[in-house]
Amino acid sequence: MGLTLTGVGLVYGAGTRYARRALGGVDMTVEIGELVVVLGPTGSGKSTLLRVAAGVLPPTEGRVEVGERRLEGPAALERERRIGLVFQNPEKQLFAETVADDVAFGPRNLGSPDPEAAAGEALARVGLDPAGFGPRSPFTLSGGEARRVALAGVLAMDPAYVLLDEPTTGLDAAGRRAVLEAVRAVRGDAGVVVVTHDAEELLGEADRAIILSEGRVAHAGPAEGLVRRPDLFAESGLLAPDVLRAQLLATDRGVAMPPFVLDVEEAAAALDAATRGGSA
Amino acid sequence: MIEFCDVGFAYRDGPAVLSGVSLCIDAGRIVAVAGPNGSGKSTLALLADGLLAPTSGRVLVDGMDVADEATVWNVRARVGLVFQNPDDQIVGSLVEEDTAFGPENLGVSRDEIARRVSESLAAVGLGGLERREPHLLSEGQKQRLAVAGVLAMGVPYVVLDEPTALLDPVGRREFASILCGLARDDRRGVLLVTHRPSEIALADEVVVLGGGTIAWRGEPASLLADTSLMASLDLAESPAGALAALLRARGRAVPSTAQDAESLVNALWA
Numbered sequence: 001m002g003l004t005l006t007g008v009g010l011v012y013g014a015g016t017r018y019a020r021r022a023l024g025g026v027d028m029t030v031e032i033g034e035l036v037v038v039l040g041p042t043g044s045g046k047s048t049l050l051r052v053a054a055g056v057l058p059p060t061e062g063r064v065e066v067g068e069r070r071l072e073g074p075a076a077l078e079r080e081r082r083i084g085l086v087f088q089n090p091e092k093q094l095f096a097e098t099v100a101d102d103v104a105f106g107p108r109n110l111g112s113p114d115p116e117a118a119a120g121e122a123l124a125r126v127g128l129d130p131a132g133f134g135p136r137s138p139f140t141l142s143g144g145e146a147r148r149v150a151l152a153g154v155l156a157m158d159p160a161y162v163l164l165d166e167p168t169t170g171l172d173a174a175g176r177r178a179v180l181e182a183v184r185a186v187r188g189d190a191g192v193v194v195v196t197h198d199a200e201e202l203l204g205e206a207d208r209a210i211i212l213s214e215g216r217v218a219h220a221g222p223a224e225g226l227v228r229r230p231d232l233f234a235e236s237g238l239l240a241p242d243v244l245r246a247q248l249l250a251t252d253r254g255v256a257m258p259p260f261v262l263d264v265e266e267a268a269a270a271l272d273a274a275t276r277g278g279s280a
Numbered sequence: 281m282i283e284f285c286d287v288g289f290a291y292r293d294g295p296a297v298l299s300g301v302s303l304c305i306d307a308g309r310i311v312a313v314a315g316p317n318g319s320g321k322s323t324l325a326l327l328a329d330g331l332l333a334p335t336s337g338r339v340l341v342d343g344m345d346v347a348d349e350a351t352v353w354n355v356r357a358r359v360g361l362v363f364q365n366p367d368d369q370i371v372g373s374l375v376e377e378d379t380a381f382g383p384e385n386l387g388v389s390r391d392e393i394a395r396r397v398s399e400s401l402a403a404v405g406l407g408g409l410e411r412r413e414p415h416l417l418s419e420g421q422k423q424r425l426a427v428a429g430v431l432a433m434g435v436p437y438v439v440l441d442e443p444t445a446l447l448d449p450v451g452r453r454e455f456a457s458i459l460c461g462l463a464r465d466d467r468r469g470v471l472l473v474t475h476r477p478s479e480i481a482l483a484d485e486v487v488v489l490g491g492g493t494i495a496w497r498g499e500p501a502s503l504l505a506d507t508s509l510m511a512s513l514d515l516a517e518s519p520a521g522a523l524a525a526l527l528r529a530r531g532r533a534v535p536s537t538a539q540d541a542e543s544l545v546n547a548l549w550a
Contacts, residue, residue: 042448043418143317170364170445172316172475173516197448200519239449242520245541253549264519268526275548 002031002067003053003083003161003191009061010052022048023215026062030191032160037202037223038195040212041237046195047088049212050163053193054085084159088166090150091143099123099141099149100134106157115156122156123149126182144175148182161191168201176201200241203227204262211236227262243267250274281306281342282328282359282437282469288336289323297323298492307436308467310459312480312500315489316514321473322364324489325441328471329359341437357386359437360430364445366422375401375417375425376410382433393432400431404458420451427458438462439471444479456482477504477518478539488513505536520544
């Protein structure tokens with residue numbers, strides 16, 4: 001099983017004088033239960049990658065497959081071929097009069113026997129009480145609540161894979177925490193791909209990490225590898241998370257550090273020990 | 281200076297979005313306005329240049345009331361507003377045309393516009409991209425183009441509404457140095473709406489909104505040093521700030537304004 005991209009390339013406006021390559025030779029795979037983090041500077045092709053992986057954009061080259069089968073389009077009937085895409089700022093797409101109605105829109109259009117029940121379950125999965133939030137107008141929600149309602153709208157269609165484009169952008173502290181909690185809950189029985197600028201949020205618990213640079217995979221491997229080698233961020237024009245960069249800078253100054261960690265408490269202990277007394 | 285005197289605001293018949301807000305932005309100073317989503321930060325930014333008029337109290341720009349129809353154009357010639365999303369304010373079909381749009385509308389002479397355009401683009405690091413089409417710029421470059429547009433208007437005050445929300449970490453860092461240049465080198469007054477601790481650390485004063493009123497105000501260092509205060513104001517600690525706090529707890533002299541890896545490691549070696 002798994003959602004697999006093999007040698008995927010995408011050229012916008014192919015065959016016209018405006019042709020612009022956004023992706024080339026990209027391989028990626030995510031299994032159900034896995035979390036893959038996609039990093040890269042702005043304009044490196046991250047959002048395009050999600051659209052291709054979701055079947056919204058057909059690739060110019062290469063293959064997108066779910067399990068053994070080639071992906072032909074976005075709406076597949078069987079669960080294992082359903083891929084949910086949560087766009088950046090998805091709360092702008094909320095349109096129904098009530099939260100419950102908005103979340104039920106997807107399953108209703110897929111012919112679900114009980115779209116209301118699917119909506120209720122999806123709201124509960126993102127940490128919103130269906131009884132309290134269901135009857136409310138989407139326009140009365142806070143940023144974090146609206147973002148989670150949009151995520152619930154995708155989950156209500158019961159996708160096997162959920163792709164999220166910068167899910168915490170623009171949210172305050174409480175909103176961020178709630179959305180990250182929801183992403184963790186989704187991972188329980190779906191494959192999750194998250195595009196983010198804030199690597200520290202999910203890298204520590206991800207299975208794999210991919211760095212895109214100018215539409216190509218600059219690095220791919222276990223997330224752990226990127227934590228241990230934060231210098232790889234700079235090679236792709238990225239800034240490593242501060243916690244990792246602090247450890248890297250300490251090493252650059254010539255002190256011996258244990259293997260790098262994302263956990264702030266462990267990092268503080270390591271930095272303190274390495275720079276205490278004579279050496280710093 | 282921009283003065284908010286006991287300002288209240290409500291959209292139409294809705295509940296109060298802001299009430300009893302008083303603050304002041306002087307030349308050469310950065311005032312950060314922080315607070316959770318929905319606390320009234322963006323409304324405050326729109327009041328500062330008269331796009332909205334207060335429901336109660338007054339907003340004065342160099343003594344001119346923003347609600348006064350007779351002077352509102354003078355106010356807008358003195359206050360430059362940079363929206364959260366640069367696509368909301370880019371109008372030109374070339375970078376240089378977009379930058380020229382503001383001064384053209386202020387009736388500035390042709391030669392002066394040319395001078396201001398090249399100066400402003402250089403100031404934000406977009407020199408050389410004059411003939412580029414704005415839609416081909418990266419988000420970070422667009423954000424800087426929006427700033428260049430208000431600089432070219434020659435405004436003494438700049439209001440920035442979460443200017444780095446769409447930027448990647450490299451873009452955020454570049455923006456921080458532009459921000460400091462605006463206040464420290466050009467002596468402009470800057471109102472910065474943000475909830476990033478790394479940007480709060482750059483300010484002279486921070487005003488935290490909560491439920492439409494000022495929940496806390498003071499120096500960034502005292503806010504950033506107090507983890508429980510930050511939490512009570514719904515502000516997230518940055519990972520660098522959390523690391524600095526843990527190092528302080530271990531007796532290390534790391535200042536609370538050390539909000540990135542570089543300043544933190546420098547403090548450890550100081």
